[in-house]
Structures are given as structure tokens and as C-alpha cells.
Amino acid sequence: MKKAISDFLESHTCKFRWIDKETVGLYIPEKDEVYINLYLLIAETLLHEFLHFQYPYLGEVEIEAKTRKKVKNMKVDEIRELVDYLIAFKED
Numbered sequence: 523m524k525k526a527i528s529d530f531l532e533s534h535t536c537k538f539r540w541i542d543k544e545t546v547g548l549y550i551p552e553k554d555e556v557y558i559n560l561y562l563l564i565a566e567t568l569l570h571e572f573l574h575f576q577y578p579y580l581g582e583v584e585i586e587a588k589t590r591k592k593v594k595n596m597k598v599d600e601i602r603e604l605v606d607y608l609i610a611f612k613e614d
């Protein structure tokens with residue numbers, strides 16, 4: 523790992539935490555804290571790839587727009603349920 527990144531991690535609190543449906547990461551310089559919205563990142567990635575499967579004729583820009591729209595229309599519980607389902611499925 524690059525020294526600058528390891529120095530950053532050692533001098534900051536870095537945690538996985540739900541933030542909101544629009545925010546994949548948050549840096550709070552005055553508190554030396556970094557939060558990564560892992561659930562949102564995983565849900566967006568899964569939906570993005572699923573939409574490529576569903577709409578093979580669409581390009582990257584359209585798929586990204588559809589992904590954002592889909593995530594925006596999901597409830598937080600649905601996002602969590604989707605990610606939990608993926609994790610449980612992959613552990614089988």
C-alpha cells in the first residue's frame with residue numbers, strides 16, 4: 523500500500539457506515555473521520571451489472587442513469603435487503 527494512504531488511514535477513523543442514498547463516502551476533516559457507504563456501493567454495483575444484463579443494447583451512460591434512478595426509488599431497507607441477499611448467496 524502507498525505510504526500516503528497508510529498514513530491517512532492510521533491518522534483517521536475510517537469506518538463502513540450507512541450515510542444516505544446519494545453518498546458513497548464522507549470525509550470529515552475537522553474530526554479526522556472517513557466513512558464509506560459500503561452497502562450503497564455494493565447495491566449500486568450489483569444493480570448496474572444487472573441492468574447491463576437486462577438492457578444489453580444500452581451504453582454505459584444510459585445504464586449509469588438507470589442505476590441512479592433505480593437506487594433513488596428504492597427504500598433504504600430494500601437496499602440493505604438486496605445487499606444482505608447477495609452476501610448470503612455468495613457465502614453458500
Ligand SMILES: [Zn+2]
Binds near residue numbers: 574582585
Ligand atoms: Zn457498466
